[in-house]
Amino acid sequence: MTKDPTTPPGSAPLEVPPADTARLRQHVEYLAAEPRSRLRAPEGMESAETYVRDELTAVGWRVERRPFDVRWQVGSTDRHGHRALALKPRLHRRLRGANLIASLPGSGTGPAVVVGAHLDSVSGSPGADDNASGVAVLLETARLLAGTPAPARVVLAVFDMEELGLIGARQAARDLTRDGGVRGMICLESVGYYADDPGTQRLPVGFERVFPEASATVRAGGNRGDFALVVHRRSSAAAAQVWQRAAAMASPKLPAVLLRDPRPDGPLGLLIGLAVPPANHLGRSDHAPFWNRRVPALMLTDTANFRNPHYHRSTDVPRTLDYHRLTAVTAATALTATAWPVP
Structure with a gap:
């Protein structure tokens, strides 16, 4: 493990655990062998769900399958294409799916740090980056945390129907906030694609005006897609800094650009996003239902x-x-999950 030399005196040093590159590739290759969708590719979804459950169980996690059956949900379509989620609205009459929720035996019942990733892909896409990459990180994080004493209780959540409008995450956020509470959440959303050539990183329309600091950082790097973006709010700013420090200590080092969403947590933040479209891009994944709570x-x-x-x-x-x-x-995700800062 690599220790953080910048840890303040008197504090326990952060230690970045070594992740296994070969295992990450194995997970992605299995999950992205075919599209995964409860509606459009049910066999692929069932195979992926079984794989995830078996991998988590094999390293000591207790996995619970939580089915849901919901009606009249405002969401989006999961047809392929580059359009943003907010531009693909759809009203779903009825949806039946299931989330996987995992915990380590003996980890207690207090408020948890949730590490989550969605399992489904859009129609016709094997979804290696979106989002087998996120699920692979979750599975390897599970292996790193198994058997390791942690100051925080960690729960793993594998969400269904993200591509239909965060349907599974809405159910999980409701359930988990009731099941002992949630002190923090880390969402893994398309985390595997990087490009070192100048000009490979684009910004949404209006982004530079609303987020000038982050935009300037990207421009200073030649608009290279060689970094991870860490989207946070004021309530999770300290956790974002922990993740950034951990990624800088990992092998290889990974630059991280921090982007603060100025909206408040709760329903008001959701309403503001409707009025400020560039901010809406920051809520396009499974963390948004947790923000809303x-x-x-x-x-x-x-x-x-x-x-x-x-x-x-x-x-x-x-x-x-x-x-x-x-x-x-x-590595950075595993460390942040166990060292989530106390408010």
Whole structure:
């Protein structure tokens, strides 16, 4: 493990655990062998769910399958394409799916830090980056944390139907905030695609005006897609800094750009996003339902369609990912989950 030399005197040093690059590749290659969707590719979804459950169980986690049956949900379509979620609205009459929730035996019942990733992909895409990469990081994080004493209780959540409008995460956020509470949440959303060439990183329309500091950082790096983006709010700013420090200590080192969403946690933040479209991009994954329930949360991402030309396409396949950088994402995530700052 690598220790953080910048830890303040008197504090326990942060230690970045070594992740296994080969295991990450194995997970992605299995999960992204075919599309995964409860509606459009049920066999692929069932196979992926079984794989995840078996992998978690094998390293000592207790896995609970939590089915849900919901009606008249405002969401989106899961048809492929580069359009943002907010531009693909749909009203779902009825949806039946299931989340996987895992915990370590004997980890207690207090408020948890949730590490989550969605399992489904859009229609016609094997979804290597979106989001087999996130699930692979979750599985390797599970292995790193198994048997390791941690100051915080960690719960792993594998969400269903993210591509239909965060349907599974809405159910999980409601359930987990009741089951002993949630003190923090880390969302893994498309974390495996990186590009070192100048100009490979794009920004959403209006982004530079609303987020000038983060935009300046990207421009100073030649608009290279060589970093992880850590989206946070005021409530999770300290956790974002922990993740950034851990990624800088990982092997290989991974630069992280911190981006603060200025909106408050709770329903008001959701309403403000409707009025400020650039801010809406920051709530396009499974952390948003936790924000809406006033849970401090991070979204880790490679920025998806603003970098990856294979986003939501049939070409989003395992060979396009950078597994060494995915190793750094895993190490930083495992550390942050166990060292989530106390408010």
